[in-house]
Amino acid sequence: MRRKTPSVKIGNINVGSGHPIVVQSMTNTDTADIDKTVEQIAALSRAGSELVRITVNNHEAAQAVPAIIEELDKQNISTPVIGDFHYNGHVLLTKYPECAQALAKYRINPGNSDTKGRDTNFTTIIEQAIKYDKPVRIGVNWGSLDQNLLTEMMDANSKSANPLSARQITINAMIESALRSAMLAEEIGLGHDKIIISAKVSGVQDLIEVYRLLAGKCDYPLHLGLTEAGMGAKGIVASTAGMSVLLQEGIGDTIRVSLTPKPGGDRTEEVLVAQQILQSLELRSFVPQVTACPGCGRTTSTFFQKLADDIHKYIRENMPLWRVQYPGVEEMNVAVMGCVVNGPGESKHANIGISLPGTGEDPKAPVYIDGRLSQVLKGGNIAEEFQKILTDYVAKNFSEKR
Numbered sequence: 001m002r003r004k005t006p007s008v009k010i011g012n013i014n015v016g017s018g019h020p021i022v023v024q025s026m027t028n029t030d031t032a033d034i035d036k037t038v039e040q041i042a043a044l045s046r047a048g049s050e051l052v053r054i055t056v057n058n059h060e061a062a063q064a065v066p067a068i069i070e071e072l073d074k075q076n077i078s079t080p081v082i083g084d085f086h087y088n089g090h091v092l093l094t095k096y097p098e099c100a101q102a103l104a105k106y107r108i109n110p111g112n113s114d115t116k117g118r119d120t121n122f123t124t125i126i127e128q129a130i131k132y133d134k135p136v137r138i139g140v141n142w143g144s145l146d147q148n149l150l151t152e153m154m155d156a157n158s159k160s161a162n163p164l165s166a167r168q169i170t171i172n173a174m175i176e177s178a179l180r181s182a183m184l185a186e187e188i189g190l191g192h193d194k195i196i197i198s199a200k201v202s203g204v205q206d207l208i209e210v211y212r213l214l215a216g217k218c219d220y221p222l223h224l225g226l227t228e229a230g231m232g233a234k235g236i237v238a239s240t241a242g243m244s245v246l247l248q249e250g251i252g253d254t255i256r257v258s259l260t261p262k263p264g265g266d267r268t269e270e271v272l273v274a275q276q277i278l279q280s281l282e283l284r285s286f287v288p289q290v291t292a293c294p295g296c297g298r299t300t301s302t303f304f305q306k307l308a309d310d311i312h313k314y315i316r317e318n319m320p321l322w323r324v325q326y327p328g329v330e331e332m333n334v335a336v337m338g339c340v341v342n343g344p345g346e347s348k349h350a351n352i353g354i355s356l357p358g359t360g361e362d363p364k365a366p367v368y369i370d371g372r373l374s375q376v377l378k379g380g381n382i383a384e385e386f387q388k389i390l391t392d393y394v395a396k397n398f399s400e401k402r
């Protein structure tokens, strides 16, 4: 059961417990490079990112924002674009009103404002949000926590009869920083339903603890994610482990998987991972799922691995069109299995399943449709024939719902 929150409208996307959990991502281009930034936002959007954040770190970036949004409009890409501000957001949002207007939301890190002028910085950004009717995310981060607040809480703890650990105080300080900032934003005049909160850390157990505490202390929608999740399997597994526990408890209204791409790697991977987390938890459906067995000594050829991979790619490639033409297709399950041991059984549970011949088995592949044996494929064109059966099934079963 989702934790109850107000709805926060970000452009054409609603975030909160009354709406599906939203997938978001962030560009890693130089925002001042309009063409590259537009290209990456478009790619992230096509991959399924429902919100995209860009850094607005200097004057050139702030000046580029209106042109970026204009170009996205020309390409019919309506994905809301969020500006990420640190240190100088108060200057940039005031000096460049077209930037302030074009962005769909502002992300503010309360720890990254000048310590001396902190209230001034924060107040100015909130005033701009009120002026342009934009929501904000108050995004506290373990690596850039408000040092004055942390020192204040550490001092108070040292005088306590039962002092807490430094880790616990840091977690408490993150929550306190987020909630004090949100309260201040509301005092300035920002609506309660214009605030989203995040408190990102890089450890899985810390993430779970900080969000559980935060969720119990406020009703703002929460943005979940590990900060600096890392590369490859480590980043994917750590993000999945931490977020799954929280999502299962109903905590989290938007998510991001902060993967470090390989040099030249594909930024859209983080979107696919975020979607897969939600789909594996059966919280949302984005794309038909391909169930494939891991293979073992009973199937020594790589044919079934290749077929599973080809079907997976074929579905992904067709989804932009299928999503429009065949609503509901994202709920479909396809099974590609390596031999007779679990093949027919697993295939029968899928909408469409194929059980390939294992080593030494008859060279034939039974295909099951909606739990029933439909036909048996033989010969050298099994992959092509199965792809055609899949395409026909999608057209027959999902087009009627248009």
Ligand code: SF4
Pocket (backbone or CB within 6 Å): 293, 294, 295, 296, 297, 298, 299, 337, 338, 339, 340, 341, 342, 343, 358
């Ligand atoms: S279905 Fe067959 S090939 Fe696949 S893992 Fe099971 S026994 Fe091995």
